[in-house]
Structure formats: C-alpha cells, structure tokens
Amino acid sequence: MSAVQPQVDDTGGTPETAAFRLLGLHKVFGEYTAVDRVDLTVAPGSFYGLVGPNGAGKTTALSMAVGLLRPDEGRSLVFGVDVWEDPLSARKLMGVLPDGLALPERLTGRELLTYLGQLRGLDAKTTADRAEELLHVMELTGDAERTLVVDYSTGMRKKIGLATALLHGPRLLVLDEPFEAVDPVSAATIKRILNRFVGGGGSVLLSSHVMALVEQLCDTVAVMARGRVVAEGPLAEVRGATTLEETFVELVGVRVGGGEGLSWLAS
C-alpha cells in the first residue's frame, strides 16, 4: 500500500475544491457486500481512472456516487454539493455515462439530444447548436442521421451516450466503462474528446478494466478489488517501476488462472 496517497480526512481538508468525493459509500446486497466503505477523491482538472476486475464493485460504487443507486451508508459530493441531499444542483454539475443502460430507443440521435436539451431547460437555439456540434464530432450525422438509437452499433451507442453527458456543459464527467466493446476508431474519437474536455479544465472519472488504456489517459488511478479501494494516487506512484497491469495483479492479489487443466483442448 506504499502508493496510497495520504487520505484526506472527512472533516478537514478543503472538500469544495475536490471535483468529486466519495465518502464511505457502502452497499450490501443480501449477504454480499458489493461496495465496502469506499472513499475516492477526484481533484479538479484531473483525469481519474478507476480500475478493478469484473465484479470488484466499480459500477455499483459509481451508480451510488451519481445518484442512480441508493447507498446503505456514505455520501457523495460534486464540487461540495451532496448528490443525495441536493440532487438538483449536483446533477447540473455532472454528466454521466452508465454502462449498458437503455436510452429512449425510438428516437434518432438528434431527436434524443433535442429532447434532453428541452428537459435540461436549455433554449432551443443553444440545444440545436450543441446537438449539431456534438453529432458532428461523434460522427453521427450523414447516413446515421435518421437511424434510431435502437439500431445503433455498440460504438455509436457509447458515442451518443457521451454526447448526452456533455450536452449541458458539465464540469465533471463520470463514465462507466466508456470503451467497453467499442471499435478502435470510435475509441480514438472518444479519447480525443475526453482529452479536450480535461484540457479545458474539466474533470473525468472513468472506470475500466483495460489497464493500457487507463495508463495512456489518466493521471490519477484507484484500484478496486472485492468492494474495497486497495490503492489510490498519481499513476506514476501507483504503478511504481513496473506496468499498471503487473501492479494491479499484485494489488488485487489474485492468481492468474488459465495455466493448468484443459489438456484435452486442441490435443
């Protein structure tokens, strides 16, 4: 645990300066503790990667943090605003892309963005301009103009999801597995947009289990395993002299399977 950044305690520090803070988030499903008192701090302007094996509790932690799943215990603050106590203000500050959830499926990309702009209270002109720009940047115009979201490919779904998260100009983006099952071209587009967002002063928290990607994009990382955060800090400190993948395997404390048995396979 040498790479763990000194934890800022709950009362001290300057919570309003943190873009996103998770304080002791805890969730139990029946007998199973999915998330075990997780603390995370995303500094403003940082590109923060949350890594962990499947089932580590990343999605559950992020769902609680953004207000989609009620935590058993703990709080979540966006620029100092409590997500569960003052949801209205908190939700204006952040854009969220959950993994694998449905959208209003029978709308085209532009119809969807127009709909969300109206719900967000943006005026018609702003909505139309931003929708045009976002669709253009995400390459969802032209042939795809009249395609309904239900007929989008996985990469297109991620891109329109990212567009919905960016539409209202948030200061914080929370993205759950934004690169899952996305083709390299779409992934490159998403990466460039996220880098521009951070370059412009925005903060990003993304979860992934692709280590190379997190190494390439993020400046800060946290490692989750079995519902707990086992390491958190600047990328260089967490990975030390090795690669993130090696550090990760060591931290998570799992034995890498696949070495024994299966003698009948291709014999």
Next chain:
Amino acid sequence: MAGVLIRMKLTVLRHTIAGPRATWMLTGGLVGLALAAGTIALATADAAPGTVLDLLAVTFAIWAFGWMLGPAFGGDPVLRAEQFALEPVPRTRLALGLLGAAFVGVTTAVTLVAFTALIVYAARFGVLPVIVSVPGLVLQLTLVVLLSRLAGRFFGALSRSRSGAAVTALITATMMVLSQSGWVVFIALDVVLETGFSPTFSLVVRLLPSSWAVLAVEASARGDWLWTLLPLAGLAVLVVLLVLFWGRLLGPRRLARPVVRGSSAQAAARRADRGPVSAVYVKEVRTWLRDPLRVQSLVVAPAFAILSGLLPLLFDATAFLPFVGAITALMASVTCANLYGQDGTALWLTLLLPGTETADVRGRQLAWLTLFGPLSIALTVLGVLLHGDPALWPWALAATFSLLGGGGGLLLVVAIDQLVPGPDPHKNKNSPLDHGDVTGQAFVMLLLALSVATPALGTVLAGELLDQPLLVWAGVPVGLFVGALSYWLLGAAAVKKLIARGPELLYLMRAGKEHEGQVGAETAVLKAMPRHRRGLLWTSFFIGCIALFPQGLVPLGMKLSGDIAKVWFFPLYLPDGLQWPAIALMLVLGLAAFALSGWVYLTETRRLREKLARKAAERAERVAAEAVPVG
C-alpha cells in the same frame, strides 16, 4: 434430449420461482384448477350425450384458444430454441426435446386435470370408451401445447415489424373476444342442456381439432369404429405435422426486421422551445408510432372493443355497441400499464435530469390521452348512434369519461407500483414479445379502472332506479369530474412514487428482482415481506373471503333452508345437478385460498425471524473482530 431439457427447465424455474412469477403461478394455478373442476363438472352434466359432447367441445376449444393466447401475455417460455442454436442437435430432435420440456409446468398440469373431463365423459358409456379416451387425452394435450409454442413463434416473428404487430394485435383481439364470448354459451346453460345447440353451431365446433378426441369417445360408445379411429388418427397426424413444422421453424430467423427511420435533421430540431412536458410528450408520441410493441397496444384496444360490439350482432344483440368506446378506454389502460417496464433502464435519464419526474409522468399521460381519448369518444358516439336508443347516452358517456380519466391516472401509478421488469428494448429488438409476465399487472389495472368508473355508473343507475332523469344525466358530469380528478391526482401520486422510488425501480429493472431493504427488529412482517408475497397474501385472502362466504356458505344455507334468492350467488344459477358440486368447489377454493395466505404469513414470519437472528450474529461477530487490536 427431453430429459436433459426438462432438468434444465426445472433448474431455471427453481432459481426464478421466488420472484413475482411464483405469486402468479400459484394464483393462476388456483384459478386454473377451479376452471378445470368446472370442465370436469360439465362432463357429468345431466343432458343428452350429444349436447354434453358439444358443451365439452366448446370448452376444449376455449382451452385451446387460451393456450394460443398465452404467449402474448405470459412472455417468453423458459427454454427457447435460440439458446441451443449452436449445439449440434438436429432441429426435429430439438423440437421434440423442447416439447417434452414444455409439458413440465403448472399450466400443463392444470390443463391435464381439465382434460380428464374426457375420461369422465367416457366413463358414462363403459370400459371401451374409457380406453379410447386415454390416447385421446394425450393427443389433445400435446396438440394444445404445440399450438401454444407455434403461436408464440408466429407472433414473435410477426411483431418485429409495425404492420406485423398490428396484425398480431388483430388476431389476439379476435381470439380474446372469441374465447370470452364462448362463456355466453354457459350463461344460457339451462336452455342448452334442454334443447342442445343449433346443428350449424354444433357442426362448426365439431370440426375443430380440439373436439376430435371427444368425438372419438362418443363414436366408440356407439360402436362406430370408423369414427373412433378416424379422429384419433387425424389428431396423431396433425401432432406429427406440427412437430415437423415446428422443427423447421427452429432454424435461423427467416423474417428480416424492417428498420424504422426517424425524422430528418430539420424535423428533429423543430418545436424545441416548449418546455419539458412537451419534450416528453413528443418523445412518447414518436415512440408510440415507431415501436412495434406500442403499435400492438395501440391496435389491440380498439380492435377488442369493436369486435366485442360486433360479435353479439350475430345474435341480433346490440347492447354492447354504445360501450365500444368505454371498452376501448378500459383496454387501452390495461394493455399499456407496463409503460416504464417497457422502456427498461432508460429511466436513469429521468433520475439524473434534475426535477423532470413531473414532466415525465405528465407527458406520458398526455400522450396516452391524445392517442386513445378522441378515439374512445368517437367510438362511443358512433356506437350510441348505431344502437339508436338515446336512453343509453348517459351510461356510455359516464363510462367513457371516467375510464379515460381514471385510466390515464391509474396507468402511471400501476406502471410504477406494479412494474414488471423485462429485457431492455435494445436487447430484444428482434423479439419484442420477450417481455415480463404482465398478466397480474393487467388484472390489477382492470379492477382499479373499473372501480374508478363505479361512482359515475352508480349515479346513472341510481337515477334509473329512482326514475329521476336529472340524476341519470348527472352521471355524465360525475364521470367527467371523477375522471379529471383521478387523472390529475393519481398523476401527482405517480410523480411522488417516481421521486421516492426511482433508484429502486432502476435497480429492479437492472437486476430483474427487488432489492431487499433494511430490516430492523421492529419491522412488521407485513411490511418486511417482498411486495409480490404481500400481493399474494392479500389476493388469496380476498379470493378466500369471496369464495367461502357469499359463494359457498350463504348458498349452502339457502339450499339447506330451501329459501333461495339467487341475487349474485353464482352456484344458484347453475342447473340443479351442478349446484351442490359448485358449492363444494367454492368451499374448497375458499379454504385453500385462506390456507395459502396463512402459509405465506407463517413462512414470511419465520424468514424474518431467521434474518434478524443472522443479522444480530453478524453484528456480534463484527464487534468482536473490531475489538481485537490490530498489530
């Protein structure tokens, strides 16, 4: 093959049986058993054998229709051919295996009980007909199971396109009306038992394959061996053909899904300045017009209502015509009650957009009312004009207004409170019929919507009874008022529920089951038990009350005392021979329902006690662990 698939199905069922599925399986099983007992009672009816034959033929046809309708309401079967697409198994063998697995289930067991009516009927004639009836029973059961699977396959393939969905809706509505009006026969049971059916009707019914087994039994009683073997052989050939046909269908999907296109860039951005309710409204109307599943609901309601009005015209009865509009409104609320479940996890957007719950509920209400309101009112006006009796105006208008308003309000409350999770729309775009089992939800909606209509209809009835024309007509404004009030207030209640339970609903749709909340020592059992368990407890308690007291004990007393007033005591309307069995049946049903609710209460109490003990033990363990100093 069949053995493996049956074990697999049982394993899947064991893992899902705890959910709301079990609740409806049990209630459905109870109701089904009552119907099965009714079918067997018919076989013992005291009438000419030919008449009994026709009665049984009609009943078996109704059972067959029920099986064919099942897939439209009950969602997808537990085992589907797609799951085995990559296994190297010949299709016909797979079809046989799936058929074997399809026999394992509550519905099949109940139907088997009902079809023993065939043996009971044969027993009237002697040993030989009983021997004939056994293969007849097996073939007939196989036939309905096969028909059900094929109908599910057929509807599934059709409903991928909007026009196909509309056709499915028309077929579904027709079958619903037919199987429903089949019971008209039983209202006139007394007359039928004496005079029998008309020759044409009897011929048509006997031509249906569901009647062939009973025909064979009857022929064997007459010693007519040609007509004994012919129907049985016909059934066997039909079953073989259907299995082969099903096997062929199990291959890769044949019909491509037509792609629906959205609006152009200019049209998409139009009317973007009218606020959040209008945004939801536009999104909903677009969804209604583009989603095959919604198109189906859009067509089923008016199709069912119009057919219900037209069918009685065959007997020169026009009584239903004025109510076609009201039935449209009623069916529209019943078939659309799973609005949130159909949209799946898209709910996350509503939860994350600050303060849009109100717009979401109101926009959906408005879209529903736009699509069904003018239609229902137009059908009401048309129906009353065609019927021609102005005395029916207040009845029809009062019913239509209160059902439209009440439906529009209840719709959202039920959609949130009784949400049935299903696959997300983007995951089942190729099989829109794979949805959760909405039967229970539909019944809840039906009962609630009818109860909203009672004040208005009660006013009209009171006016008619007291002979006060003004009071009769007062029913119309009462209907409007109650309708508007429920539309508004229930909508507000739905908003409150959505705000309070939003994250829990999303969890329900993500996980497919409810999340067990915090349980404390002071928690009451009734509160702590899962919602579907509580639903089962109250439903069976209610059924118990109705069956045991007014339908069982009261008629019993009347029969014993000889002082009979039929009123609404159902068993007393039956022919003499059936009254005692019906009373006994009601008593058994009532006791069984009470036993079921008692059982639910006891098991839930035990479960809560165990859970609390476990939690206490865990807490003690944690405290002990924390007390140990960490080195």
